[in-house]
Amino acid sequence: MTFFKKAAGLVAASLLASAIGFATAIAADDIFDLSPDQSGRIRAEKDPAAIAAVPKDFKFVAPGKFTVAVSPGGPPLATYATDAKTVVGADPDYALAIADSLGLQLELVPVAWADWPLGLASGKYDAVISNIGVTELRKEKFDFSTYRQGLHGFFVRADSNIKEIREPKDAAGLRITVSASTNQELILLKWSEENVKAGLKPIELQYHDDDAARLVALRSGRVDVIVQPHAQLVYIAARDKNIRRVGTLSAGWPERSDVAITTRKGSGLADALTLATNDLIKSGAYAKILQRWQLSEEALPESRTNPPGLPKS
Structure with a gap:
C-alpha cells in the first residue's frame, strides 16, 4: 500500500468515526448533563x-x-x-x-x-x-x-465474546489497540512478557494515531480490545452504545x-x-x-x- 493510500485510509477512518460520533452524540445527553446551568451539581457544606x-x-x-x-x-x-x-x-x-x-x-x-x-x-x-x-x-x-x-479501561465491542480482563492471562492472544509511547503500552508489553513466560500467547498490540482510528479498528473487528484512559471510554460508550467495559487497569500497575x-x-x-x-x-x-x-x-x-x-x- 502506498503512502497516499495509507493516508487516505486514515482520513477516511477519522471521518467515519467523527460522523458516527456526531450522529450519536445526543445519546449521551441521557446520562451526562453538558448544559451550562448544571442544575444537578452536588454541593457541600462548610467544613x-x-x-x-x-x-x-x-x-x-x-x-x-x-x-x-x-x-x-x-x-x-x-x-x-x-x-x-x-x-x-x-x-x-x-x-x-x-x-x-x-x-x-x-x-x-x-x-x-x-x-x-x-x-x-x-x-x-x-x-x-x-x-x-x-x-x-x-x-x-x-x-x-x-x-x-488513575485508571485505564479495557473496552470491547458490545457483541464481543470477551467477558472480563483483570490480569495478564485474560489478555493472552488478544489484539489490543493502544497509543504508542504511553504508560498503558508499557504495562501491556509487560503483561505480554508474563504470558509468554507462562507458556501463553503474547498480546498483539496494534498502534493507531488517534481515538477515531482506534474506534474504527475496534468496531470493524480488526482489533479485539481498546485500551486508553477509563473516563474517556466511559463517555464514548454512553454516547455510541456499541462498546462496553470488561475491565480496568491501574495507571501504576501493579501498584x-x-x-x-x-x-x-x-x-x-x-x-x-x-x-x-x-x-x-x-x-x-x-x-x-x-x-x-x-x-x-x-x-x-x-x-x-x-x-x-x-x-x-
Whole structure:
C-alpha cells in the first residue's frame, strides 16, 4: 500500500468515526448533563476542620475565592458546555465541592494542559484540578491531595465474546489497540512478557494515531480490545452504545496510581484539601459526584497527601 493510500485510509477512518460520533452524540445527553446551568451539581457544606487547617499565612489568589485551573480535555472529566464557554464535568464539580468545603466561591480558570505547571508555580491559581497523576518527578515541584484513582479501561465491542480482563492471562492472544509511547503500552508489553513466560500467547498490540482510528479498528473487528484512559471510554460508550467495559487497569500497575489536586510545593494547602476530600468521602458527596459522571469505578477509599507516585523513568 502506498503512502497516499495509507493516508487516505486514515482520513477516511477519522471521518467515519467523527460522523458516527456526531450522529450519536445526543445519546449521551441521557446520562451526562453538558448544559451550562448544571442544575444537578452536588454541593457541600462548610467544613470547619478543613478551613482551620488552611495555614494562617496562606494567601488565596483572590480573597474569598478558590481559584482553580482546569484543562477542558473532553467529557466526562472537563469539557465546554453546550454554550461553548462554560466548563463542566467531574473535575469542575469536584472543584466546586472543595470550594464549598472551604467556604469559598469557586473561580474556575480554563487552561491548556501544557500551561498549568508554570501557572501554578507562578501563583496564578491556588490549585489545579485536572486529572493530574501523582509522579515522583512532579512531587519535586508540587504537593498533591489525591481524589481519584488513575485508571485505564479495557473496552470491547458490545457483541464481543470477551467477558472480563483483570490480569495478564485474560489478555493472552488478544489484539489490543493502544497509543504508542504511553504508560498503558508499557504495562501491556509487560503483561505480554508474563504470558509468554507462562507458556501463553503474547498480546498483539496494534498502534493507531488517534481515538477515531482506534474506534474504527475496534468496531470493524480488526482489533479485539481498546485500551486508553477509563473516563474517556466511559463517555464514548454512553454516547455510541456499541462498546462496553470488561475491565480496568491501574495507571501504576501493579501498584495503584492516583490523580490529585495539585498545589504549590510547600504552600501548606495540601493537608487542608486532603482533609476536605476525606470529609466529602465520609459525607457521601464524593460518591455522588463520581456517580453523576459515571466514574464510580475510580473512587478512592481515602485521600492522601503526597503518596508514592509513578517512579522517574
